Amino acid sequence: MRAKLNSIRIKLILTYLLSAVLAGVCVFFVFMTVCIAFYYNYEDFLNWVNANVVVFLLAVMLVFIMLMSAFFLLLTKKSIKFIEKITQLVEQISEGNLGIQIFDERTDELGNLSKAVNKMSSELERLIAEEKRWEKSKDEMINNISHDLRTPLTSIIGYLQMIIECKQNDNEDYMMQYAHVAYSKCEQLKLLVDQLFEFTNVSSKEYKLDITKIDVAELVRQVVAGLMPILQEKNICCRIDFPDEKVYTSADGTLIARVFDNLISNAVKYSPNGGNIDVMLRKEPFGAFVRVTNYGITIPEQNLPYIFDRFYRVDKSRSNSCAGVGLGLAIVKSIVEKHKGEIHVKSNDNKTVFEVRLNTNT
Ligand SMILES: Nc1ncnc2c1ncn2[C@@H]1O[C@H](COP(=O)(O)OP(=O)(O)OP(=O)(O)O)[C@@H](O)[C@H]1O
Ligand SMILES: [Mg+2]
Incomplete structure (x- = not known):
């Protein structure tokens, strides 16, 4: 009801009526002034009015309309100024001046309009900033992909060249050695292409989850x-701590298996030989809680905020023993978020802990 009383329509009607009343009062005073001016020959004045009644009424009407218009313009001046202010703001936004706001306490339709324009302005600013971030991360991604493709390709070409030269010299031992290196570089390339494919697939909005219990x-x-093969290769013991009761979640089984595969294989990859890793599962009121812990290599605190970014690796050198693309955790995060779950990482005191929460209903 308050909103209705406060509406522009009601305000305009009231302003119109007020202008009419003010104009009427003014006309009355003008009439009285004229009467006083003609006080001594009042009869002459009445005779003139009687003789020119049409002219008199037209003159009164004209003065009334002019005064009413003047009052109406005066009383609506504030609202018109406000509309001009909003128009200027929209023009500034269209010129790329994003994020600017109009401050006003009005609660009528104009107030709502200014709130909507403010919202549009900040939303546009957010979207454009996001777009720029995406643009930047796309460029970084292309740079990383080019780098990761070029490095093994260059060495494959180099080793194949050496094989050709060995064949010419009939040096079979060296040839086999170079062929093996070229083969492992090809495997590295395949891993990168597979990871990339998986990442784009999983992070695509069109990906349909196949949810089961x-x-x-x-x-x-x-x-x-x-x-098991990589656990045995590094002589690492995987200690499992599961509850007796069954813990269920509704999820895409293949994708959730990829989450734990990435987390546990990371734990193995970034553990020293002969170490331990712990995998704990607990039932929570709304789903499942899984914690994967490895010991030894930790992630420095300043690197933690970026750990789930595409192509982010703590050790930037791509030639170290823990070779990787830096897409594993980006894939993990994308899958967990697709399931409306949560993932957190902690790394201190000689251990790194990844915690995943999955809901019963996705
Ligand atoms: N359990 C862990 N312990 C210590 N560091 C880790 C652990 N998991 C990830 N990291 C760090 O986070 C980085 C990113 O991990 P991520 O799994 O995304 O990439 P990656 O293992 O390097 O490559 P890949 O794409 O082959 O998985 C790793 O390079 C590593 O430095
Ligand atoms: Mg990994």
């Missing part, structure tokens, strides 16, 4: 079993 303990056990 999943026994989380069973799924993690299968992942750990699949990672």
Whole structure:
């Protein structure tokens, strides 16, 4: 009701009526002034009015309309100024001056309009900043991909060249050695292309989740079993701490397996030989909680905020023993977010901990 009384329509009607009343009062005073002026020959004045009644009424009407218009313009001046202010603001926004705001306490339609323009202005600013960030990260991504493709390709070309030269000299031992290096570089390339493919696939909005009811303990056990070769290779013990009760989540099983596969294989990759890793599962009121802990190599605090970014690696040197693309955790985050879950990382006191929360209903 208050909003209706406060509406522009009502305000305009009231302003119109007020202008009419003020104009009427003014006309009355003008009439009285004229009467006083003609006080001594009042009859002459009345005779003139009687003789020129049409002219008199027209003159009164004209003065009334002019005064009413003047009062109406005066009373609506503030609102017109406000509309001009909004127009200027919209013009400034269209010239790229984003984020500017109009401050006013009005609660009528004009107030709502200014609020909507303010919202549009800040939303546009946010979208353009986001667009710029995307543009920058796309450029970085292309740079990283080019770098990661060029490095193994250059060495593959180099080793193939050497094989050709060995063949000419009939040096078979060297030839085999170079062929192996070229082969491992090809595998590195394939890993990069596979990871890239998986990342674009999983982070695409069109990706449809195949949701089923999943026994989380069973799924993690299968992942750990699949990672046995790399666990044995580094002589690492994977200590499992699961509850007796079943813990279920509704999720895309293949994708969630990728989450734990990435987290546990990272834990193995960034652990010293002969170490331990811990995988803990707990039932939570709304789903499942999984914690993967490894010891030894930690992630410096300043690197933690970027750890889930595409192509981010703490050790920038791509030639170290823990070769990787830097896409694993970006894939993990994308999958967890697709399931409306949460993932957090802590790294201090000689250990790195990744915690994942998955809801029962996705
Ligand atoms: N469990 C961990 N312990 C210590 N450091 C880790 C751990 N997991 C990830 N990191 C750090 O985070 C970086 C990013 O990890 P991510 O899995 O995204 O990439 P990656 O393992 O280097 O490559 P890949 O794409 O092959 O997985 C790693 O390079 C590593 O420095
Ligand atoms: Mg990884």
